Amino acid sequence: MEESKMDLNDFTSAENKKMTTENDIPTFNPPIGDAPKVGVDGKSKKAQTFTPPTTSNMDPGCYYHPEERVVGHCARCGKNLCRYCCDSFGVTGGEYAGKMLCYDCTTKLVKDNVEELQKNHNYIHGQYTQCLVGCAIGGVIGFIWGLSGGIMGALLYMVLCAAIGGSASNFFHRFIAAIPGFFVSTGNMVISICVGLFKFIFCFFLYAIMALFxxxxxxxxxxNYMAQTADCLEKDSSALQCIRDRMEYSRVMNENRGMSLADLMNEGSELYNNSYARMVQEQGEEKAEAFVSRCTTQIAENGEIIRSFAA
Ligand SMILES: [Zn+2]
Ligand SMILES: [Zn+2]
Structure with a gap:
């Protein structure tokens, strides 16, 4: 290794010296440590370390409004937020009360809300279906019984089987656990069977009534959950639209300094369909701001109602 390097670097002298004795060859130490730093031949293995200009120390400003001073941070992702954003995204209730959520996190929260609610609604529908299937099976059994018994038996079976269907796992857990108790030994086989059968019927009705409750x-x-969450998604999406419109409003107003709001709201102009701009025009900036500041809170609170679901 050392020798081949030497041959290349110091070809002529090495060639000559090789003719004499190996021991006389002066040890050549290539400047491994220093040379590559300079980038000789563009083949240097050790590239110079490139340090990107660190933005964190340079006070980069608000994530959404880089020219604005940072006065707060998003409680979820830590993004820098300016006074304007803090006014928009301050949360006054629920888990994030007294904190701020950025626009991205608010959007993500709405998405989470939609997914979570969808999941819970599907679960509830599954439970309703289970109950209906139980009801149908109970109806069939009740009908068969009705052929020999009466309508009361049919109804009783129907209600109990519907209840079992609605609380199937609880019912079967209890019932399976009770099975060993059905095999009784009294010394008399007939009595044993009768007692066992009685226990079986008793447990069936007891657990069915428990399932009913x-x-x-x-x-x-x-x-109750369905009613509470019925308009959550609708409210979420209109709240998010309002926040989005406010972001758009601030961008357009910043880019068109000197232009009047009325001009920017003309048909075909950038704020033509902007609900926040309309609110500012109709109710004034202060009221519009107060309204939008409730939007993030509402989304956060809706999320909590949605996630409060206990299956
Ligand atoms: Zn965030
Ligand atoms: Zn901002």
């Missing part, structure tokens, strides 16, 4: 409780809870 559980199912009713669950259905009431689901109904």
């Amino acid at each position: 559980e199912t009713v409780k669950k259905i009431l809870y689901y109904r």
Whole structure:
């Protein structure tokens, strides 16, 4: 290794010296440490370290309004926010009360809300279906019973089977756990079978009635949850639209300093369909700002209602 390098670097002298004795060859130490730094032949293995200009120390300004001074940070992602953003994205209630959420996190929150609510609605529909299937099966059994018994039996079976369907896993867990108790030994086979059968029927009705209460409780809870979240997504999307419009409004106003709001709102102009601009025009900046500041809070609070679901 050393020798071949030497041959290349010091070809002529090495060639000559090789003719004499190997021991006389002066040791050549190529400047491994220094040379590559300079980038000899453009083949240097050790590239010079490039340090990008660090922006964190240079006070980069608001993430959305780089020219504005930073007065706060997003509670979720830590983005720099200016006074204007803090006014828009300050949360006054719920988990993020007293903190700020940036536009991106607010948007993400709405997306999470939609997904979570969809998931919970699907679950609830699944539970309703289970209940309906139980009801149908109970109806069939009840009908068969009705052929020999009566309408009361049919109804009883129907209600109990619907309840079991709605609380199936609880019912079967309890019932399976009770099975060993059905095999009783009294010394008399007939009595044993009778006692076992009685226990079986007793447990079936007891657990079915327990399932009935559980199912009713669950259905009431689901109904309440559905009612509470019924307009969450609609409110979320209009709140997000309002925030979006405010971002757009601030961008357009900044880019068109000197132009009047009325001009920017003319048909075909940038703020023509902007709901925030309309609000400013109709109710004044202060009221519009107060309104938009409630939007982020509303999205955050809706998220909490949506996530409060206990299956
Ligand atoms: Zn954020
Ligand atoms: Zn900002």
